[in-house]
Ligand SMILES: Nc1ncnc2c1ncn2[C@@H]1O[C@H](COP(=O)(O)OP(=O)(O)O)[C@@H](O)[C@H]1O
């Protein structure tokens with residue numbers, strides 16, 4: 001009983017209740033699946049007509065296409081959905097009253113965070129049957145399917161928590177949304193750019209020092225790129241940039257420090273999520289314990 | 295029930311509260327009156343655990359508002375001067391949501407919510423969406439909201455402002471009922487007559503300082519008898535200040551350039567005697583005059599509601 005009471009989140013329950021009352025959710029879901037399904041069917045139709053045969057490769061292509069499409073949608077909508085949850089309460093002048101109730105800051109932040117993401121999580125889960133169709137044609141492994149959905153979930157939760165953090169920090173929702181998109185862009189472009197620069201510099205140094213080509217390159221630029229959502233998305237399909245990892249793995253002599261970029265990404269996003277939420281919880285308290293004395 | 299000790303709050307360079315102290319007993323209705331910008335909302339925010347004071351202490355039910363905010367929150371119902379409501383939510387759901395935030399069980403909520411709606415005369419609006427309610431009704435719903443967990447203390451920041459006269463009367467009736475229920479209430483306004491009838495004690499705040507407290511009658515008497523004596527001195531201001539301060543009817547003395555300003559509540563005879571005393575002490579007085587007190591201006595403002 002006590003545990004249930006501890007876990008029960010009135011903010012989350014209330015948002016669900018209000019949202020489920022309108023038919024909008026049902027309409028959006030239907031429309032979303034129709035559009036996504038339409039795209040998949042068109043793709044299948046065109047490819048099969050063109051190639052005149054069934055091929056696991058086609059299935060693989062559709063799967064990747066679908067995944068990238070959904071991933072793009074997640075990145076596009078998550079900031080908009082989450083970056084107004086706290087600042088919106090502040091603008092509506094409902095936050096101060098909420099903060100004088102028994103509701104803890106933790107419950108408030110977690111409730112708002114999950115409520116704002118739950119519809120999108122539901123949408124993505126609702127698209128699973130579509131993947132099922134593709135899956136039947138072969139060409140992808142169940143593990144890849146699970147990995148793609150893991151990537152979705154972790155990215156939504158992580159990016160969402162950054163949105164909540166900006167929403168807590170900023171007075172205005174507009175500013176918070178812009179900052180969250182800016183973060184997403186700077187983060188994605190930044191990790192990639194730093195990776196490229198690092199690789200170039202290492203190459204340059206090696207040429208200058210005439211190092212033997214047999215000596216392996218340092219691994220840290222690849223760790224850096226492992227934090228990049230697009231690179232990791234491609235990596236799930238064994239495409240893209242982590243060639244050394246794939247080669248070594250295929251050869252069966254993967255050194256322990258060459259962590260799978262996928263897991264590195266997951267780990268980083270889990271830490272990002274926890275960090276952003278903890279900071280939001282700390283910041284939303286109107287009267288808080290001092291970390292340092294003034 | 296409420297105790298405030300030497301409370302200060304600075305916003306940047308602006309000092310909104312300059313060492314406020316006051317005490318409110320259990321079951322008392324305390325009217326917090328002062329012109330706009332006097333520091334009423336700031337004080338109430340601190341009591342509601344929403345704002346950290348720069349220095350000083352405040353206690354509700356013996357709990358420190360800074361160190362024990364959770365305990366304080368259980369005791370208080372707070373209604374801010376401006377608050378919003380959620381759209382898409384009915385009056386009943388609105389109260390239900392806040393009750394659930396106080397960990398009140400669904401069965402219990404089903405019992406108290408009709409009672410609360412009854413108390414604020416909104417039973418007929420149970421299923422109406424809150425953003426469709428009139429301002430007066432929203433205000434009453436807000437009051438019901440602050441009562442969901444049956445708090446001992448109510449902190450109401452200008453609940454009557456922006457209401458038409460009828461809505462004000464309705465609000466006053468509800469507040470009387472709450473007073474009869476034994477709640478400790480601190481209620482603010484920038485107009486004294488608005489509160490006069492229903493408060494046990496009135497505190498007048500101006501410029502972040504409590505300038506007078508007492509029953510309504512005492513306040514009226516105190517403020518009408520006020521004068522400021524202006525004594526221009528050539529030298530020996532300290533001695534003159536000491537002499538003035540010793541007098542019973544001098545509330546406070548301030549120095550402005552070479553002029554001493556003394557808040558004086560005495561009669562003309564007492565004033566004459568005071569002048570003689572100053573002269574007899576051989577202090578170098580250049581002039582002695584009486585002027586309108588600062589309090590008098592405040593008084594006019596809050597009684598007539600000027601500047602609102
Ligand atoms: N957040 C704030 N930042 C800066 N100044 C503020 C803030 N809130 C209030 N003040 C100032 O503090 C003073 C007291 O304000 P307030 O407590 O709201 O007065 P009241 O409620 O009596 O009208 C005013 O001069 C106001 O301008």
Ligand SMILES: [Mg+2]
Pocket residue numbers: 331334335336375451452
């Ligand atoms: Mg105010």
